[in-house]
Amino acid sequence: MCLAMPVRVLAVEGDLATIEIAGGTRIASKKLVPEIKAGDYGLLHAGIIIQKVDPEQARQTLALYEEIYGQSASR
Amino acid sequence: MRRIRSLRRRLPGDDPVPIMEVCGTHSHVLGKTGLRELLGDAVEYRSGPGCPVCVTDPTDLDMLVRFALQEKVLVAAYGDLLRVPGTEGSLLEQKARGARVSLVYSALDVLELARQNEKQQVVFAATGFETTAPGTALLILEAKAAGLKNLSVLSLHKLMPPALRQLLSAGRGRIEGLILPGHVSAVTGRRAFDFLASELGCRAVVAGFEPLDVLHATALLLEMAAAGRCAVANAYRRVVSEEGNTAAKEAMAEVFAPEAALWRGLGEIEDSGLGIKPGYAAFDARRRFGLEPGRAPGGGRETCRCGEVLRGAIRPPECPLFGTKCTPAHPQGVCMVSTEGACASYF
Numbered sequence: 001m002c003l004a005m006p007v008r009v010l011a012v013e014g015d016l017a018t019i020e021i022a023g024g025t026r027i028a029s030k031k032l033v034p035e036i037k038a039g040d041y042g043l044l045h046a047g048i049i050i051q052k053v054d055p056e057q058a059r060q061t062l063a064l065y066e067e068i069y070g071q072s073a074s075r
Numbered sequence: 076m077r078r079i080r081s082l083r084r085r086l087p088g089d090d091p092v093p094i095m096e097v098c099g100t101h102s103h104v105l106g107k108t109g110l111r112e113l114l115g116d117a118v119e120y121r122s123g124p125g126c127p128v129c130v131t132d133p134t135d136l137d138m139l140v141r142f143a144l145q146e147k148v149l150v151a152a153y154g155d156l157l158r159v160p161g162t163e164g165s166l167l168e169q170k171a172r173g174a175r176v177s178l179v180y181s182a183l184d185v186l187e188l189a190r191q192n193e194k195q196q197v198v199f200a201a202t203g204f205e206t207t208a209p210g211t212a213l214l215i216l217e218a219k220a221a222g223l224k225n226l227s228v229l230s231l232h233k234l235m236p237p238a239l240r241q242l243l244s245a246g247r248g249r250i251e252g253l254i255l256p257g258h259v260s261a262v263t264g265r266r267a268f269d270f271l272a273s274e275l276g277c278r279a280v281v282a283g284f285e286p287l288d289v290l291h292a293t294a295l296l297l298e299m300a301a302a303g304r305c306a307v308a309n310a311y312r313r314v315v316s317e318e319g320n321t322a323a324k325e326a327m328a329e330v331f332a333p334e335a336a337l338w339r340g341l342g343e344i345e346d347s348g349l350g351i352k353p354g355y356a357a358f359d360a361r362r363r364f365g366l367e368p369g370r371a372p373g374g375g376r377e378t379c380r381c382g383e384v385l386r387g388a389i390r391p392p393e394c395p396l397f398g399t400k401c402t403p404a405h406p407q408g409v410c411m412v413s414t415e416g417a418c419a420s421y422f
Contacts, residue, residue, distance in 0.1 A: 003100045003284060003415075004206065004258045029183055032209055032323045043261065043314060046153070046203075047181020048210045050320060051261045057313040061285070 004045035006058035011038050017049060076114060076290065082297035083117040091119035093249055094296055095387050097239065098256030099126030099415030100284055106420030108286045118293055121387040122410075122417030124238050124341060125256055127203045128155040129385060129409045129416050131231055132337035134368040136161040139200050139229065142366060143174040149192055151177045151185050152200040153207075155413040160406060166200075182210035186217055189226040198360045199228045205262040208232045208349055209323035212330040215351070215358045227360040230349050233336055235259050236267055237347035242386065243275045250387065252296035253279040254289065257311045264319025265309045272305045283311040330355055337368065339409065340382030379408035384417050391418040398422060 007019040007028070017030040021044065029048045030036050041058035042049035083092060096102055102122045105111040111120050124130050140161045143150045150166065157167045157178060170176040175195065179185055182199065189197040201211040211228060218226045235256065243250070255268055260281045271277045278299045282292035292310045299306060309315055327349070336348025351359040360366060379401065380394040391397050391410065401407035403419050410418035 004261070029181075029210075029213060031213055032320055032326065034322065043258070045206050045258060046210050047183055048213065050206065050209065050258070050323060051314055054313050 004043045004050060006041050006053050006061050007044045007049075008058070009036055009038055009040050009042055009049075012036065017042070019044065019049075079114060079290065079294050079297060080117045082294060082301055085301045086297065091115060091117055092251045092297065092300070093119045093121055094252050094254060094293060095121045095123045095250045096254040096289070097123035097125040097235070098254070098259070099129065099413065099417070099420075100258075101254055101256070101282065101289060102126070102417050102420040103415045104284060104286055104289055106422075110286060110289065111421075114293070118297075121250070121390070122384065122420070123253070123387055124242065124338065124385045125204070125235070125259075126410070126413055126415045126417070127207070127233060128153075128159055128413045129381065130233060130238075130338045130340065131156070131159065131202060131409070132339050132368070133161060134337065135231055137163060138366055138368050140164060140166060140169055142198070142364065143169045143176055144172065147195055149175040149177060149188070149195040149197045150200055151179045151188055151197060153180075153202060154178050155415075156200060156202055158406070158412050159409050160412070182207070182214040183217070185214055185226065186221070186223070189218070189223050193225060195225065196364075197226050198364075199226070200231060201228050202231045204233055204235050204256070205259045205323075205327075206256075208331065209262060209320070209326050212323075212326040215330045215355050216326065218358055219355065227358050227363050228351065229360040229366065230331070230351055231336075232331070232349040233338065234333065234347050234349065236263070236270070237333075237344050238338060238341060239268075239271065240275065241341060241344045241347070243271070243277050250277065251300055253277060254292045254296070255279050255281045255307075257281060257283045257288070257315060260309075260311065260315045260319070262320050262323045264317050265307065265315055266317050267319065268307045272307050276305055278305045278307070280308045281311050281315050283314065338385075340385035381408035381410045381418070384408075384410050391421040394418070 011018040015031040043051040185199045271279045280292040280295045331349035333346040334350035383389045406412045410416035
């Protein structure tokens with residue numbers, strides 16, 4: 001339940017962010033990380049971004065997920 | 076792994092060194108990758124009380140299951156909670172009997188659910204530690220701002236530091252070190268766990284959730300033990316800062332106040348739960364519906380030893396039901412329900 005995953009932020013509007021996840025997009029709350037902007041990576045937990053993460057680290061984790069779960073996990 | 080074995084040899088004795096992985100997600104990683112078995116000669120990983128569904132007390136669950144059957148009520152919960160067996164069945168079984176139960180992915184989904192079901196009282200059964208509690212705080216803040224009259228929260232949230240204090244103070248079994256939950260720490264900050272070393276003399280490492288993160292944390296714990304050093308280290312700096320997420324902590328402090336909470340297997344722990352503050356009483360399901368924890372005779376399925384598993388007192392295979400009567404498809408005890416439960420991860 002406490003697993004969060006890195007996601008790329010595509011756009012922000014107010015307290016909400018459009019994020020890229022599992023090859024699709026979703027709306028998440030960015031209220032707890034006000035400074036996050038399009039192009040940044042965040043840690044998503046239950047629909048809420050709880051932390052900004054280093055892009056290189058996030059890309060590595062996403063690449064690993066892709067290796068484990070195949071094409072559907074990320075693009 | 077070679078490094079972990081060589082560090083182990085620098086420590087006295089021949090038995091595997093007992094290390095507790097506090098978080099259910101770490102238990103899941105250890106089970107899924109086989110690391111628990113692979114390193115079994117050097118380290119004995121013991122699962123801690125870090126699966127929020129597993130530590131939900133049966134009396135709280137029974138209260139919720141009974142409440143779900145009321146008319147004009149819609150209970151929203153995270154998926155794991157739906158399958159947990161109470162003495163009168165699970166939420167999912169109540170759904171089959173006609174109760175309105177809805178699975179949500181995010182606390183904020185409950186806002187939409189309340190808007191779409193204006194004639195129902197929507198109650199969010201909020202479980203989880205510091206990772207999920209900020210989301211519930213945001214939900215309550217937004218529900219108040221929107222003036223929603225049919226939304227309330229049954230807070231079953233729990234806080235990790237008081238539970239670890241209780242577990243270690245009770246001195247149950249020898250634990251050489253703790254692997255701390257990475258995403259709880261992302262919110263609380265590493266500093267919130269300093270008391271483990273400074274007050275309780277237990278070394279600990281905040282760890283991420285890749286298999287390598289867990290190995291790295293294990294090696295750090297053994298290094299500290301070999302050097303006779305006791306500290307709370309951070310092996311997940313890419314996510315966890317010293318002070319954590321300030322905005323999340325502020326949202327929690329605005330809406331919640333610490334209160335005593337019941338933990339399955341650990342009993343009542345002071346200041347380990349999150350009650351809703353009087354200023355947000357209108358959104359508190361306990362106040363709105365006068366909910367009291369159920370008092371089930373005997374506390375449920377008696378031969379199940381989940382309580383001892385959650386304290387790290389026994390390993391899952393030592394329970395007589397493990398793998399025979401109790402399996403992930405037919406869980407008897409709560410630790411078998413969630414994939415993060417200690418028993419499910421062993422299975």
